Amino acid sequence: MKTEHIAAAISGTLAAGMVAAVIMMPPLTSPTGQLPEETMTYKTAAAQIDGGDYCRTNLTGVDCGCFAYRTDLVLNSNRIYIQGHSYLDKWTLALIQAKESCS
Secondary structure (H helix, E strand, O other): OHHHHHHHHHHHHHHHHHHHHHHHOOOOOOOOOOOOHHHHHHHHHHHOOOHHHHHHHHOOOOOHHHHHHHHHHHHOOOOOOOOOOOOOOHHHHHHHHHHHHHO
């Protein structure tokens, strides 16, 4: 009987320690508060692209006002980037979404 009490106490202590360790870990999806440097550089470059000018010079059959609005939304959105995953660059994503929405 005494060994059962000791085993239960050790098991309880280990379980409590595991729970405490998990609670102390940060969530895997929490932003770090700072985007990686290459992402910040690209965001600055992407914000300088004018979707309306691009539409007028390169596309036909597309509502350029709508296109400019959609590209502006995508280019200026704040996205959380998870390290180790690959993403389309913002300009490619903006082109795809704007062409589909404004044709």
